[in-house]
Amino acid sequence: MKTNISRRSFLKITGLTIAVSVxxxxxxxxxxxEKKDLKTFNPNVWLHITSDNKVTIYIGNSEMGQGVLTAQxxxxxxxxxxxxxxxxxxxxxxxxxxxxxxxxAQITVGSASLRGFYEPLRKAGAAGKAMLVNAAAETWNVPExxxxxxxxxxxxxxxxxxxxxxxxxxxxxxxxVPQDPPLKKESEFRYIGKxxxxxxxxxxxxxxxxxxxxxxxxxxxxxVIARPPAYGAKPLSFDQKAAEQVKxxxxxxxxxxxxxxxxxxxxxxxxxxxxxxVQWDKGTHPxxxxxxxxxxxxxxxxxxxxxxxxxxxxxxxxSEAAKKVEAAYFVPCVAHATMEPMxxxxxxxxxxxxxxxxxxxxxxxRGMAAGxxxxxxxxxxxxxxxxxxxxxxxxxxxxxxxxxxxSKALGKPVKVMWTREDDIRYDRFRxxxxxxxxxxxxxxxxxxxxxHKTSAISIMRPVNPKAIKDGVDFYCLWGLxxxxxSPHWNARIQYEIPNLYIxxxxxxxxxxxxxxxxxxxxxxxxxxxxxxxxxxHAAGKDPLEFRLQNLKNNKRATRVLQTVAxxxxxxxxxxxxxxxxxxxxxxxxTWAAQVVDLSVDKNTGKIKVHRVVAAVDCGPVINPGPLVExxxxxxxxxxxxxxxxxxxxxxGGVASANFGDYPIIRMSEVxxxxxxxxxxxxxxxxxxxxxxPPLAPAVANAFFNATGVRIRRIPLTPKxxxxxxxxx
Amino acid sequence: MISLNxxxxxxxxxxxxxxxxxxxxxDHLKLTGxxxxxxxxxxxxxxxxxxxxxxxxxxxxxxxxxxxxxxxIEGLPDNHxxxxxxxxxxxxxxxxxxxxxxMQVAALISQKPTPDADQIISKMDxxxxxxxxxxxxxxxxxxxxxxxxxxxxxx
Ligand code: FES
Ligand code: FES
Numbered sequence: 001m002k003t004n005i006s007r008r009s010f011l012k013i014t015g016l017t018i019a020v021s022v023x024x025x026x027x028x029x030x031x032x033x034e035k036k037d038l039k040t041f042n043p044n045v046w047l048h049i050t051s052d053n054k055v056t057i058y059i060g061n062s063e064m065g066q067g068v069l070t071a072q073x074x075x076x077x078x079x080x081x082x083x084x085x086x087x088x089x090x091x092x093x094x095x096x097x098x099x100x101x102x103x104x105a106q107i108t109v110g111s112a113s114l115r116g117f118y119e120p121l122r123k124a125g126a127a128g129k130a131m132l133v134n135a136a137a138e139t140w141n142v143p144e145x146x147x148x149x150x151x152x153x154x155x156x157x158x159x160x161x162x163x164x165x166x167x168x169x170x171x172x173x174x175x176x177v178p179q180d181p182p183l184k185k186e187s188e189f190r191y192i193g194k195x196x197x198x199x200x201x202x203x204x205x206x207x208x209x210x211x212x213x214x215x216x217x218x219x220x221x222x223x224v225i226a227r228p229p230a231y232g233a234k235p236l237s238f239d240q241k242a243a244e245q246v247k248x249x250x251x252x253x254x255x256x257x258x259x260x261x262x263x264x265x266x267x268x269x270x271x272x273x274x275x276x277x278v279q280w281d282k283g284t285h286p287x288x289x290x291x292x293x294x295x296x297x298x299x300x301x302x303x304x305x306x307x308x309x310x311x312x313x314x315x316x317x318x319s320e321a322a323k324k325v326e327a328a329y330f331v332p333c334v335a336h337a338t339m340e341p342m343x344x345x346x347x348x349x350x351x352x353x354x355x356x357x358x359x360x361x362x363x364x365x366r367g368m369a370a371g372x373x374x375x376x377x378x379x380x381x382x383x384x385x386x387x388x389x390x391x392x393x394x395x396x397x398x399x400x401x402x403x404x405x406x407s408k409a410l411g412k413p414v415k416v417m418w419t420r421e422d423d424i425r426y427d428r429f430r431x432x433x434x435x436x437x438x439x440x441x442x443x444x445x446x447x448x449x450x451x452h453k454t455s456a457i458s459i460m461r462p463v464n465p466k467a468i469k470d471g472v473d474f475y476c477l478w479g480l481x482x483x484x485x486s487p488h489w490n491a492r493i494q495y496e497i498p499n500l501y502i503x504x505x506x507x508x509x510x511x512x513x514x515x516x517x518x519x520x521x522x523x524x525x526x527x528x529x530x531x532x533x534x535x536x537h538a539a540g541k542d543p544l545e546f547r548l549q550n551l552k553n554n555k556r557a558t559r560v561l562q563t564v565a566x567x568x569x570x571x572x573x574x575x576x577x578x579x580x581x582x583x584x585x586x587x588x589x590t591w592a593a594q595v596v597d598l599s600v601d602k603n604t605g606k607i608k609v610h611r612v613v614a615a616v617d618c619g620p621v622i623n624p625g626p627l628v629e630x631x632x633x634x635x636x637x638x639x640x641x642x643x644x645x646x647x648x649x650x651x652g653g654v655a656s657a658n659f660g661d662y663p664i665i666r667m668s669e670v671x672x673x674x675x676x677x678x679x680x681x682x683x684x685x686x687x688x689x690x691x692x693p694p695l696a697p698a699v700a701n702a703f704f705n706a707t708g709v710r711i712r713r714i715p716l717t718p719k720x721x722x723x724x725x726x727x728x
Numbered sequence: 729m730i731s732l733n734x735x736x737x738x739x740x741x742x743x744x745x746x747x748x749x750x751x752x753x754x755d756h757l758k759l760t761g762x763x764x765x766x767x768x769x770x771x772x773x774x775x776x777x778x779x780x781x782x783x784x785x786x787x788x789x790x791x792x793x794x795x796x797x798x799x800x801i802e803g804l805p806d807n808h809x810x811x812x813x814x815x816x817x818x819x820x821x822x823x824x825x826x827x828x829x830x831m832q833v834a835a836l837i838s839q840k841p842t843p844d845a846d847q848i849i850s851k852m853d854x855x856x857x858x859x860x861x862x863x864x865x866x867x868x869x870x871x872x873x874x875x876x877x878x879x880x881x882x883x
Contacts, residue, residue, distance in 0.1 A: 065821030065859050197818060204823030205814040207761025207801030211824060214760035222755065247744075265755045267747045339765050339773060339824040339858045388763070388824025389858045420766045625818055629864070633821055636860030659770040659856060668853045670862045 041169035043131055043177050044124045045097030046076055053152070053166025055082045057089050060098025061117075062108040062360045063200055064390035065633075066688050067626030070198045071114060072121055074191040074622060079125030079184060082165065083152035084191065089199050094362035094382035102487040105363035109395045109515060110488055111588040111686020114622055118684045126181035128172075135171035136163050186620075195625050200386070211386045212358030215345045217413045221250060223406050224269045224417055226276050227258040227426055230283030230653035231510040235259065238278040246272040253409050257402045262410055266417060285510055285652040293649060294330055297434040297507050300455035301328065305505035306471030309481045312499030314438075317449030321440025325538050327531055328436045329712040331523035333429035333647040335662060336516055340388020341423035344403035347413035352379045353404065354413075358387040360394040368397060372404045391637075392515040396428055396463070424662055425654040428514035429647055431457045431476055432507075435527045440499075445539030447550045450497045452480065454527075455505040456520070457513045472504050475515065479524030479587055479693060489685070491521055491587035493528055494557045495550045511649070517637060518689035521587045522696065526642075526714060529583035529697030534710060543582055543701065544570055556682065557584055560593040560615040563678050568595035568613040575599075578610070579706025585693035589685030590618040591678075594635070596698040597671075600706050605721035607643060607703065609671040612695065617678040618685040627687050628675045634691020635673055640665035642696040642714050730794055734759065735803025745791025750774045752790045753800060761801035761827045765856075772855035775828035776800050782835035801827035809879065810834045813872035821859035829855050833869055842873055 039051040048056040057073045073089045076082075092098055098106040102116040129149050136154035137144040140161060148155050155162040203209045226238070240252045243261055248268025253260045261272035318324055344357040346369070353373045359365050362382050369380045387394060403416040418426070433456040440449035456476035460467040467473065474482055478491040481502050493500075516522070536546035544565050551557045561584050565571070574580050577599050584593035598609045612635050621627055644663050648655040656662040696714055703721075704710050711724050732739045734757060741756045748767075753759045753776070765773035767786045774786040777799040804811065810833050813819075820826045829852075836843060836851050843851065848869050857865070 065823060197815075200823070201818055201820055202815055204820040204826055205811050205830065206806055207804075207827045207830075209823055210760070211763075213764060214754075216758055216760065265743075265747075265751065267743070267751045267755070337858060339771070339822065339856070340763070341765065386824075387822060388765075389822045391858075417764075420768075629818070629821060629861070632863060633860035636862060637858070640860075658768055659766050660768065664856050664858065665860075666853050666856065667862045667865070668849045670860075673863060 039170040039173070041173040043128045045092070045095055046121065046124050047080070047128050049128065049165050049169045051166050051169055053086055053164045055080065055087045055152070055165065057087060058092035059089060060092045060095065060106050060362070061113040062384050062387055062390065062394070063091060064108070064360070064387035066113070066630055067198045067623060068108065068113045069200055070196055071622045071626065072117060073199070074196055075118065075121040076125040078189055078191040079122045080128045081149040081151065081190070086152050091384050094366040094380070099363065105361065107363060107395055108360040108390065109392055111590070111688040111690065112487070115589050115684050115686050122183050123181060126183050127178050130178050130181040131172040131175045132165055132168045134175055135168045139163065139168070139171060193621055193624070196623055198626060209386045211340050211388050212343045212345070212356065213340060213415070213417060215356040215385060215415065217345065217347065219412055220345070221262050221264060221410060221412045221414045222266045222269045222417065223260045223262045223414050224273045224419065225255070225258040225260045225402060225422070226273050226278050227422060228280055228283065228653070230280065230286065230651055232284030233280040233282065233653070236279040236281055238276045240276070242275040242277065243272040246275055251410060252276070253406060255402060255405050255409070260402070260406045260416070262406060262414060270419070283652045288509070288652045289650045290332070290648060293432060293509060293511070294332070296509065297432060297455045298328065298330065300505045300507055301434055301436045301453055303505060305453060305455070305503040308472050308477060308502040308504050310501050314449045314451040314499040314501035317499035318438050318440040318451060321449060322443040323441040323538050324438060325531070325534050326436070326438045327534060327712055328434070329527045329530065331433045331526060331714055333432045333511065334516065334641045334645045335424050335427045335429055335647050335656065336391045336393035337424060337427070337662060337664060338389035338391055338393055341420055342393070342399040342418040343416060344399050345413060345415040346403035346407040348373055348404060348408040351375070352381065354381045354383065355400060355404065356383045356385055357397070357400055358385050358394060359397050359400065360387070360390050360392070361397050364397045365400050368401045369404050372401055373408065391517045392519070393427065396514045420659070421657040424656050424658065428512040430516035430522065431459050431513035431520060432511070433476065433520065433523045433527070437527070437531050439531060439535050441535060441539050445541050445546065445549065447495060447497050447535065449499040451501045453503045453505070454480070455507050457509050457511055458506045459513045459515065461506065462512065471506065473506065476520050477504060477524070478519050479521035479585060480528065488587065489589040494554055494584070494586050495532070496553060517634065518587065518692040521585060521689065521693045522638065522641070525583065525585040525693035526696040526700065529585065529694065530700045530710070530712065533581070533697070533701045533704060542571070547582070547584065556591040556617050557586060559678050560584060560591045560617050563676055564593040564595050564613055564615040567615065567674060567676050570595060577706070579702040579704070581698045581701025581703070581705055583694040583697035583701060587693065588689060589683060590616060590687065590690050592616045592690045592694050594694040594698045596695070596702040598699065598702045598706065600703065600721065602725065605718035605725070607699070607716055607721065609639060609669070609699065611672045611674070612698070613674045613676070614691065614694070615676045615678055616687070616690055617680045617682070618687050618690070619680050619682040620684050621677055624677070627677065630687050631675045631691040632673050634689065635695050636665060636670055638692040638695035639669070639699070642699045642716060643669070644715050644717065646715055730790055732790070732793070732798065733795060734798045735800060743790060746789045748786055749776070749788045749790045749793055749798070750785040753785060759800050759802055763824055763827055765825070770856070771825070772832055773825050773828040775831040777831060777835055780835065780838065782832045801831060804831065804834055808834060809875040810837070810868070810872045812875055813868045817864055817868040817871050819861055819864040819868040821861050825855065825857045829857065829865060833872065837869070837872055837876060841876060843869070
């Protein structure tokens with residue numbers, strides 16, 4: 001892969017760059033080009049070395065707690081051979097140079113920040129180091145090979161001379177940027193792979209970290225928007241006067257998204273919105289509720305879909321199978337429900353537009369703001385703030401245009417805030433899915449055929465119809481199947497199945513859907529790994545043994561399964577009444593497996609998960625602490641969806657509104673978690689989303705192990721559990 | 729005009745009595761460390777101390793706390809045992825829920841300097857952390873308790 005580390009592309013933009021400083025003094029807008037009296041050396045978009053001997057690293061990916069500021073900076077600083085003490089890290093603006101080489105946009109999704117940038121960042125740091133060494137050699141008029149960079153200083157041992165990076169930066173800036181600088185050997189790594197404290201933690205603990213909602217500007221106005229209660233609903237009437245009479249309300253503006261109430265405080269905006277008393281029509285699907293959705297999607301499975309993949313002859317294999325299993329599954333919508341609700345602050349002026357937004361997609365933010373203001377992209381300044389949970393939601397930047405439109409109409413800086421109710425009701429959910437699978441085994445219990453039909457609400461059709469190829473939306477299929485050249489490496493069924501057939505149907509429902517941590521790898525892993533357990537049971541085999549038997553040539557899947565089994569004590573007796581389940585999944589270039597231990601209260605149907613043991617193989621590890629935190633957090637989030645979460649719909653709109661009726665897992669329900677990384681020299685894979693996929697199926701499999709009852713639908717709420725146990 | 733005593737400072741704000749304390753802190757006093765997430769008392773992101781007790785500022789009309797001693801995350805000393813423990817244990821992920829969690833923990837250990845595991849869970853089960861830092865929160869509490877013990881003074 002060719003990495004663009006040319007200096008020119010950065011210099012061209014740097015004069016316009018406004019960076020949001022995230023450390024150490026909190027939110028602090030500084031214009032890089034306005035620092036006085038400092039010589040600077042910027043060999044690429046990330047690096048900014050100044051004559052005060054500071055190394056400033058700009059990061060293009062969004063920090064949402066995954067530790068990307070720290071991890072990416074560790075990679076650069078390591079290859080640069082900088083002293084971590086001289087490094088300061090800033091969230092960068094929207095710039096083409098920050099576009100992910102595998103995703104083609106400046107976007108923080110797909111567990112791609114390290115797997116996509118590992119090489120480019122190493123080269124960026126190494127190029128800086130090579131140029132500084134070169135500058136020192138020129139200064140001393142000695143061969144480069146006699147000079148060595150050590151912790152922010154270039155040394156010439158023979159003559160006992162040394163110069164700091166700060167002293168060398170002016171000269172280095174005049175040199176050619178090498179395209180293929182020499183990289184360190186793994187044994188020379190100073191930061192990569194070592195546990196480093198996250199740079200964003202102190203200001204988060206002090207309450208000084210600035211999230212989107214915390215942006216304060218002079219003359220800032222606050223807006224909330226009255227939005228339709230049902231899909232496709234239009235306002236019939238509203239009381240603009242009543243709203244405008246509320247003290248503090250400045251203006252009521254009708255915009256495509258709804259009716260925006262602008263005020264001088266949040267409280268006034270909220271009161272103004274209440275007094276609008278909007279009457280809406282019924283929308284396009286007044287009869288839609290949860291039962292309607294599930295029924296229509298299950299009925300889809302009887303229709304002809306689009307062929308996704310075919311190898312061998314699944315039909316024939318199934319007809320000849322010694323044992324055949326058939327099952328149908330359903331996974332409902334879940335909400336992102338990020339802790340910080342959606343929001344954006346915009347200030348549109350004649351000759352520039354500033355957007356402060358907790359977003360995961362700077363490319364889209366800039367494009368949208370440019371489209372609305374008709375300003376050229378270089379006049380659009382995207383300031384990415386800290387993010388109060390991302391989960392993928394903030395890569396869909398529908399919360400940006402409404403702020404830009406409102407600010408433009410008002411001529412003032414405006415912060416548009418979504419209340420929690422707005423945030424849940426107007427979310428784009430994890431796509432619901434219905435599945436029907438038939439699996440066939442030979443007499444030895446070997447998988448010989450698999451026929452799989454799935455119906456889902458398309459994630460991409462409403463957003464980017466070009467992403468739909470021959471009726472197939474691969475975003476819905478990840479984990480089951482994926483196109484060979486996908487940037488989401490290997491997100492497909494891992495089992496060795498000689499006769500495999502996969503068919504896809506697009507459900508015709510108006511619910512907006514969007515990637516949700518791990519995208520559909522989560523729901524698809526639940527279905528595949530539950531069904532594999534059903535097949536193991538039919539074959540009369542141990543679930544681990546059955547998996548290994550059908551993954552013979554899959555070294556990495558085998559390794560994570562064996563690791564997790566050993567660490568969890570698979571096969572050893574477990575306490576009376578408990579159940580144990582296992583599941584594995586691969587996506588985003590990483591392999592993961594989990595073992596879950598749980599017990600079930602047979603009187604109430606309440607499941608208590610006692611312990612989750614996880615193993616991951618993601619190739620090289622950059623920062624081990626945040627890796628464990630990401631897997632832990634993913635497991636806890638997935639457990640919340642496995643046991644509790646389901647969006648409620650009614651009358652063609654979303655009925656769920658807040659944490660009261662959309663319950664989220666809390667401390668008393670969180671099990672012990674152990675995370676093991678498999679030592680691996682393979683290519684680097686993703687981590688952020690890998691805690692999610694194996695969890696739900698491991699829970700369902702453990703539930704089966706404990707009760708002998710198979711539940712083919714999440715969440716496993718007490719009611720679902722009681723109903724299922726009564727049936728058997 | 730409403731008189732408020734926040735973090736040891738006196739403020740006068742021109743707002744109606746029924747505005748929630750959360751919005752006064754954030755919009756008027758620019759103390760944005762206290763977070764909004766649910767607005768109905770369900771999650772704990774907005775927790776502050778009122779006379780030393782952990783309270784949810786999103787459900788408290790400002791008129792009810794005139795003259796009371798209010799402390800926000802910004803007013804909890806930077807070397808407070810809970811803040812120190814939170815850095816040591818790297819508790820926050822996105823960090824959005826953490827100011828509220830920290831305030832709740834600070835109140836908890838000032839009232840119960842050595843809570844056991846069950847007490848911790850029962851006292852912390854009304855907060856939500858979407859990033860799932862619950863295990864780190866538990867560890868952070870234990871560390872904070874040890875710091876208090878070592879420093880030999882009350883939190
Ligand atoms: S914002 Fe106050 S409890 Fe959630
Ligand atoms: S750390 Fe992100 S919500 Fe708690």
